[in-house]
Amino acid sequence: xxxxxxxxxxQGSLKAVFDGTNTVASPVLQxxxxxxxxxxxxxxxxxxxxxSDISNFVQSMLATQVNHxxxxxxxxxxxxxxxxxxxxxxxxxxKIIIVLDLEVLEELGECEKIGVPQPLExxxxxxxxxxxTIHTGGFYGNNAxxxxxxQQQSLPSRTNPTSSSTAHANxxxxxxxxxxxxxWTIKARCTNKSDIKTWHNKNGxxxxxxxxLLDESGEIRGTGFNDQCDAFYDVFQEGGVYYITSPCxxxxxxxxxxxxxxxxxxxxxxxxxxEKAEEQNGVPQVRFNFTSIGDLQSVEKDTTIDTIGILxxxxxxxxxxxxxxxxxxxxxxxTLVDNSNFxxxxxIWGNAATTFDIQPESVIAFKGVKVSDFGGRSLSLxxxxxxxxxPDIDEAHKLKGWxxxxxxxxxxxxxxxxxxxxxxxxxxxxxxxxxLQVKEENLGMxxxxxxxxxxxxxxxxxxxxxxxPACLSADCNKKVVQIDDGQWRCEKCxxxxxxxxxxxxxxxxxxxxxxxxxxxCFDDVGRLVMGMSADQLMELKENDDKAAGDVFQDAMCKxxxxxxxxxxxxxxxxxxxxxxxxxxxxxFAIIPLTRLPFKYFxxxxxxTRDTPH
Numbered sequence: 001x002x003x004x005x006x007x008x009x010x011q012g013s014l015k016a017v018f019d020g021t022n023t024v025a026s027p028v029l030q031x032x033x034x035x036x037x038x039x040x041x042x043x044x045x046x047x048x049x050x051x052s053d054i055s056n057f058v059q060s061m062l063a064t065q066v067n068h069x070x071x072x073x074x075x076x077x078x079x080x081x082x083x084x085x086x087x088x089x090x091x092x093x094x095k096i097i098i099v100l101d102l103e104v105l106e107e108l109g110e111c112e113k114i115g116v117p118q119p120l121e122x123x124x125x126x127x128x129x130x131x132x133t134i135h136t137g138g139f140y141g142n143n144a145x146x147x148x149x150x151q152q153q154s155l156p157s158r159t160n161p162t163s164s165s166t167a168h169a170n171x172x173x174x175x176x177x178x179x180x181x182x183x184w185t186i187k188a189r190c191t192n193k194s195d196i197k198t199w200h201n202k203n204g205x206x207x208x209x210x211x212x213l214l215d216e217s218g219e220i221r222g223t224g225f226n227d228q229c230d231a232f233y234d235v236f237q238e239g240g241v242y243y244i245t246s247p248c249x250x251x252x253x254x255x256x257x258x259x260x261x262x263x264x265x266x267x268x269x270x271x272x273x274x275e276k277a278e279e280q281n282g283v284p285q286v287r288f289n290f291t292s293i294g295d296l297q298s299v300e301k302d303t304t305i306d307t308i309g310i311l312x313x314x315x316x317x318x319x320x321x322x323x324x325x326x327x328x329x330x331x332x333x334x335t336l337v338d339n340s341n342f343x344x345x346x347x348i349w350g351n352a353a354t355t356f357d358i359q360p361e362s363v364i365a366f367k368g369v370k371v372s373d374f375g376g377r378s379l380s381l382x383x384x385x386x387x388x389x390x391p392d393i394d395e396a397h398k399l400k401g402w403x404x405x406x407x408x409x410x411x412x413x414x415x416x417x418x419x420x421x422x423x424x425x426x427x428x429x430x431x432x433x434x435x436l437q438v439k440e441e442n443l444g445m446x447x448x449x450x451x452x453x454x455x456x457x458x459x460x461x462x463x464x465x466x467x468x469p470a471c472l473s474a475d476c477n478k479k480v481v482q483i484d485d486g487q488w489r490c491e492k493c494x495x496x497x498x499x500x501x502x503x504x505x506x507x508x509x510x511x512x513x514x515x516x517x518x519x520x521c522f523d524d525v526g527r528l529v530m531g532m533s534a535d536q537l538m539e540l541k542e543n544d545d546k547a548a549g550d551v552f553q554d555a556m557c558k559x560x561x562x563x564x565x566x567x568x569x570x571x572x573x574x575x576x577x578x579x580x581x582x583x584x585x586x587x588f589a590i591i592p593l594t595r596l597p598f599k600y601f602x603x604x605x606x607x608t609r610d611t612p613h
Contacts, residue, residue, distance in 0.1 A: 005030075006054060006114050008080060008105070014053045014120055018088055018095055026082045028105065029053050032113045034076060037061070049075070049099070051083075052113065056120040060086075060097040063175050063217045069104060078110035085216060087173050095120050098173045100216050173217035177250050177264060185245040188213035188220075189283045190236045191367075192386050196229060211236050212260060212384065213244070215283055221258045221384075222248075222266035232274055241280045245273040259304035259368040259384055261289075286388065288365060290395060294340025296377040297415055304382065308365040308395050309336030310403050312343060312412075317353055330354050336364070339402045343412040346379040348387075358389055361403070363396045377415035436514035444566025452566065456510035456517070457559045458529065461552050465507075466526075467534035469500030477503060477523075502534040510562065519562065529555050 013027035029051040037046035069075035085101040172184040192212040253265040313335035332353035368385025471490035480488040504526025541548035
């Protein structure tokens, strides 16, 4: 059986990969060890893998996008893999491989280590480590042409000896950069370049600019200050590919200034070397990690995301004045939709707003937008973000096909209807609690308001005071009192009305398998529970008390998912049985539920609650 496995391994391919004589585009190797790498707290998870070609073995590091193979249990000791995309390097005379993509050949199974492979060591006269990036179609049997390897100067060159590719042999993947890496070069595409920004404070003044850099392994932000701003600003052009060579400081990223998924960032120094690459291909154009519009409600406020959608509406340009700087800013609001049948408002700023000329019904991919809870859920394009019109990617083609087939005539839901559901909870979904947990955890007994969700059955509804007469003025809802001439007066609005509008303010008792709890609910919830408006129920009670009683009876013994707000209210002596044996009443306000799928039950809360006072 071992001989059968050995026949599938490309023996000697590791040595050939490093000395530039490799003819196998995607070598098949055996995994002989997988171990997690110790990393800093909060840093990305890393794995070290040892691969063998039977003759030799070599240490490797997995790019984070491949980690899922370890988590899923597919990449483990003894299995066989095909390297689809990787880079080689030499660190302290040790040869290593950075694996960007691989395929686990599950049909070959697994076995004990084959043979006695020897470590692949660097020769003492190696001048520089050599880097090779290989891309294939992804399936074994596909005889893709390997990318021309970049040679060391001491080896025969297959390219023009004056080309920049031969001068930059020590190519690091962006993902491998750290403060401990020295004498490195990255080859990356500039996906975004900021304007030059200036600052003035008590310590002096200065200027800076920043760029987002992308390669196969990841992204990183680079910043140039003062002299480096003057030296490098005109060198970088969006979309261009560049070699960036140390010395260049690698430091912890300031997350408030970047939307990239990297714990580090670069600061250009006086001797940093930046050159435009002659070969502009082989580096990705842009990397997206899309969040659908329908999923925005589950994304925390101030999170930076990528999204893609159909441009449904384009607003006019307007201007606002910053409260902190008193500077005017141009803005324009766009409406996007996607096949989740949700829409969202996205704001673009500055020059992007004033020069925007994209036609409606175009597909736009946005990178680096900030999620806000204003109006439920809305988006804002960051200064470091970008937008791509009709990108040639699968997500865009699928979206366009859906829109042409049915989306053009669909109706779309807005997150505005669920806006306040995230406000008080800080953008997080409220935890699901049993009634026993609510009592044991003393929810609502602290100075802060607590929010939770519970599934319970209504067993009692207080019928004598289930509604109050409310003002008819828009957005008032305050209690009105009847005066001598039969009119109803609102003290807040200083107006009288011929009749009030009755609104629910009900006390109900609900229970689950762990206990019982009293809850207060207001008009929106009351309409859902009772199945009619408070006006209708009040009229029914005045004309047919038995029929009204039947309505209350029908509303009981029904199970609901309640979104609750618990807080302390001082009712002095009027504590009665819902005091829960405390000197202060715990008031539980039920939040109304929308008629959405269950996953949205945890998300909806109105901005204000009715009050009769």
